[in-house]
Amino acid sequence: MLVQELKAKGYTSFVLTDINNTSAVFEVYREALKQGLKMNVGIEFRRNGQWQYTAVAKSATGFRIINEHLTAHQHCNSFPPLFHEEVLVIFPMNNLPERALTANEFISFPPEQVHRWPSLKHLHPYREHLLMGLPITFSAPKDRQLHRLLCAIDQNVLLSKLDKSRIATTSAFPIPKKDYIEYYASMPDVVQQSQELLSMCTLHFDLEKPRNKRFYTCSDKDDMALLRKLTYDGFAYRYSKNDRYARARVEKELRVIEQLKMGAYFLITWDMLRYAGNCGFYHVGRGSGANSIVAYCLKITDVDPVELNLYFERFINPYRSSPPDFDIDFSWDERDQILDYLFKRYGKDHVALMACYNTFKAKSLIRELGKVFGLPKGDIDCMIDEPNKPKKHHEMARKIYRYAHRLQGIPNHLSIHAGGVLISEAPITCCTPLLQMPKGFPIVHFDMHVAEDIGYYKFDVLSQRGLGHIKECVKLVQENLGVSIDVHDIQSFKKDERIKHNLKIGKTIGCFYIESPAMRQLLQKLSCDNYVSLVAASSIIRPGVAKSGMMKTYIERAHHPEKVQYLHPVFEEHLGETYGVMVYQEDVIKIAHHFAGISLDEADILRRAMSGKTRSKTAFQELQDQFFANCQARGHARALSEEVWRQMESFSGYSFCKAHSASFAVESYQSLFLKTYYPLEFMVAVINNFGGFYFAELYLHEARLAGANIHAPCINRSSWLTSIRQKDIYIGFVHIKSINQKLIQEIITEREQKGPFRSLADFTSRVAIGREQLELLIRIDAFRFTGHSPQQLQWKKGLCLRPNKPKVATGLLFASEMAQEQKYELPTLEQEGNEGFFEQLDLLGFPLSSPFDILRTSFRGDFPAIDLVKYQGQTVRMLGYYITRKPVRTVKGEIMNFGSFIDAWGYFFDSCHFPPSLQHSPFQGRGCYLIKGKVVVEFGFPTVEVEKMVKLPQKADPRY
Structure with missing residues (x-):
């Protein structure tokens, strides 16, 4: 919109200078090319909202220098001077350096100051450094109020208290170029110098240039030689040497990978997972990458694309405009170590995390705008909770709703993409500054859509809790039972009758992706007892399929397959597994290919276009025309072709990637195997990873049903996390509200080094603990080994803790010198009725009894x-x-x-x-x-x- 406005007003070039940011550069640059305008790039450096100077890149080198400067100093109190021959620096009139300006430094001289030139004596020595200055902040005068509101939200002040020095002037919108130049009629030398400098800026972005790391080895040839060797090493593990179909598919994929020069992408992913394997980390390779037999042989995924008839073209094909990516899941507590490896392996200048734009949402906008206008909290809450009751609203409500509607969806701030990682050939600062995030990993200034547009394909390094509980369960089984488990033996899990039975009856609490009430219902309604059916269930549970009514249709057909009437024999042949329902994205590709004869490569493009993932309406129309032309050539009736097209178009909007479902199903089988054969250890692992669908209380209930004895936290037996000893499960101290983790670690260390605690007096002599923390442990009955009730111990604690005595443990060396409990007769203090129940409810959030x-x-x-x-x-x-x-x-x-x-x-x-x-x-x-x-x-x-x-x-x- 801004570019079109500039073109309409006669401009042929402009400089985009966002404040401490470059997020919009590539999208605006692409639009400028489309409109035939020349765009240059810079950054307006500001400190606490005050304009320090603007740096404009004269070339690609200058852009990199500016990006590096912002990256290095964005967290400082100010931005130091920037000197480089490929960078122009422009100062505001009120912030000139106290020194002579260099040849590359200039002063922004706004048009409203021209008539005051004779009186601006301090600027006269700088005449040759003056530039025309027309900063544009909003597209029209009516938008200035939106700018003021955003500034007030940013500063968290009332609109009336807004710092005027930090907001744009009333003239900060585009005016016709001829009027702009007319302002400077008395200063033609300033006009000429401005135009000459603008012409000197020759920054050009090649938007078609691949930007990822070019080679894993030294060349494409060497990359492909290594990839071929590693693939066939894995082929021997995955398949029989005589499997001609699988071997032919490997060769086909390798040819496409070589053609598209993606060998390095596969090898970098393989390298990352090799490192993870050396560290003992588990992973799940999912998404469309699981359609690749090369990825299966490299052990990037555990999904066999031959078994499930998955099309490689869904992942990579020569016609695909957007780059593919692998989705790799690691345990939530291991992902950061993987990222750290990538940064150190490929260099911090060449690795960054993807950003995403956090945008303003309707309710949060109403709340922020209400604060800006000074409304009381009650009035703001009423506007949010009861939007359809205008009579109850404040008189400012209509105005706030109107502004909220206009601002909704615009970017608020940069955040971290869920898992996207970029690994570049050139330093990433050639394209963007980097923003340091709290964990120490930097992010770029653009999102995944811009990254795709400019030639990056990302590595999705994701985290989830499901892998964490699988890994911990395997560890607990080894420690508690002395049994070693291979959780990657998926083929045997698929054939196991006990696992089939639990899947069929929905006994899946704690199992990844299949424990929610809706999923357990679906499993039971389908009588799901096999891998293929579970893959389908993982897909049709998705909101789009369920909402469309196709989930119910699928269940009905699964129960009565003999009643299914297929639209055409192609549907029966290629969708027989799903009873003629297009459950997966791959199904759209199948029908387009086998019914209409469209190539698999182009069928995937059609599938993406139908689901709204392409910007080219022309390409979509061409494929639609080709579809109907092919159908006619094959002798299909027009009515039949139109019905097939309608179904494809309607299904593609909500269908799910089959490889994605298959990857989820593999992990579900791993979880279900552990739950079936090691339910106690499995439930402890789920509790300790804090990522299940339910509360810890339900997982303890499941463990109790499986024969566990559940114990409240105990000073002598419990750890920070929940632990298991044979059939005894001790709840971890982490579940006690307001407990101090550092204190618990000190207790455990003292216990491990010097043995169990013998009494309350022994405990307080060895551990420095305050009254409040001690009361929490007594209330949860963590000292029950003493034989005294919590009520008796609450009375005794006064003798063990001295109110004026520093909280320092004595740590006596010899047991004979250990503080001895004084001999006295305790009053009769017993726990009343259900007092323990309510204490557990208060401190744990749930009771341990029924x-x-x-x-x-x-x-x-x-x-x-x-x-x-x-x-x-x-x-x-x-x-x-x-x-x-x-x-x-x-x-x-x-x-x-x-x-x-x-x-x-x-x-x-x-x-x-x-x-x-x-x-x-x-x-x-x-x-x-x-x-x-x-x-x-x-x-x-x-x-x-x-x-x-x-x-x-x-x-x-x-x-x-």
Whole structure:
């Protein structure tokens, strides 16, 4: 819009100078090329909002120098002078250096100052350094108010308190070029010098130039020789030597990789994973990269593309305009070490993380604008919570809504992309400054879309908790049971009958991607007991498929495949696995190729175009014309062709990458294997990785059902994280609210070095602890080994801790000198009733005993939830402990909920709360609920459609 405005006003060139930033450079540059304008680039360096100077690049070298300067000094209190022959430095009139200006330093002389020139005596010696200055901040006068509002938000002040020196003048918008030059009619030398300098700036970006690291070895030839060797080394592990089909596919992929000069990309990924393997790290290679048999042979992924008939063209093909990328997941606590390796292996000047733009969202904008206009919090909350009740709003509300609508979606600040890493051939500062982030890894100033446009393809180095619990479980099994596990033996997991059974009945709590209530429902409705079915389930659970109604269609067809009527024999041949439903993105490619005869390469382009991932409408129209022309040549009726096209176009918008689903399914099988055969260790690992779908309480419940003995934290047995010894699970101190981690580490170190604690007095003599922290440990009954109740220990602590004595442990060397407990007779202090239950609830957030035991009623429901399916169509009463709920909107826009509960026997059951029911029987937080409703069974899975629900009262807390 800005470029078009400049062109309309007669300009042929301009300089883009964002404030301490270059995020917009390449997008604006591309638009300038399109409009036929010459664009130069600079940076307006500001300190605390005050303009220091502007640096303009005369060339690509100058741009790199400017980027390096900003990178080096962005966290300093000021920007030091910048001297370089390829950089022009322009100072504002009110911030001139106290020295003579160099040949490359100039002064911005705005048009409104021309008439004052005779009186500006201090500038007369600098006449030859004056430049025309027309800073443009907004596109039209009406937008200045938006600029002021953004400045006020940035400064966190009322609009009336805005520092005027930090905002643009009223004239900071484009005016016609002839009017601009007319302002300087009395100073033609300034005009001439400005135009000459602008013509000297010859910065040019080659937007088609590949920018990633060119070679892994020394040349393309050597890269391909190494890649071929490593691929065939892996081929011997993955396939039979006589597998001609797999070998032919390897050769086909290697040819395309060589043609597109992507050998280095595969080898760098292989190198990263080789390092991870040497460190004992687990990884999952997912995304479209799992479509590659070369990636499978290099062990980048564990998905066999031959087994699943995955098309390499979905990952790489010569017609694809955007670069591909590998998505590599590591455990959440190992990713930073991988990133550190990449920075050190390929050089800090050549590696950076991808940025993303955090944009202004509607609700946050209303809150920020409300503060800027000085509205009370209550009025702002009302505008956000009740937008459709204008009578309750402040009189400024309409104006705030209007400004919020105009500002919504514009960039707010730079943030870190979820996992994108760039590894460049030239220093990254040739294209962008770098912004240092809290963990020490720098990010570029542009996002993934710009990176693709200018020739970068990223490496997605991601993290997740699922891999963490797999790795920790393997470790715990080795330590607790002395058993070694190969979690990569996926083929045997797929054939295991116990794993198949647990998958089929949805016994998947804690397992990656398949533990949510919706996923467990789907598994049971599908009677899913095999890998191929799980891959499909991982895809159709996606919101788009479910919302479109195709998930239900798929389940119906899975139960009655004999009733499926295929649109054409091609659908039966190539979509028979999914009963004619286009579940995956690859399915669109299959149909375009096999039904219409479009090449696989072009079919992927068509698939991307249909899903809105291409900017070229012309290319899309050409492919559409080719599709129908091919169909006609093949003798397909026009009506049939149009229906096939309609289905392809509608499915492509929400379909999921099959390789992605397959990668998820591999990890799900690994988790399910561990849960099936080592449930106690598995649940401890899930708890300690803090990334499951549910609270730790539910995972402890699962462990208890599997035979574990659950213990509260214990001074002599517990660690910071939850630990296991045979069948005894000790909850980690980390779960105690407000506990000090450093103190716990000191306790554990003291225990390991000098043995277990013998009494409270022994503990306080060896550990420096304050009263509040000691009370927390006593309340959670961490000193139960002493044989005294928490109430007795609360009384005794006064004798062990002296209020005026420094908190310093004595650490006596010999046991005989150890502080001896004084002999005295304790009063009778016993724990009342359910006091321990409420202490655990306060300190851990959940009880260790059954929540049903604390209810005032003895009623436990009409029957166990496992028998629900027998009561189809009947109204029942269920008693359930609330686990989770999912809010969704109906077609009318009303809120309804799906809930999950556990009954008194430990079985799960699910509930459905339609808007009327939810309105008069809302959820009221965690606790036990009495539910009355009708049992509805769909594909063998029962749900209670709630008519009425009440939260049941608990027994009184005896502590109060």
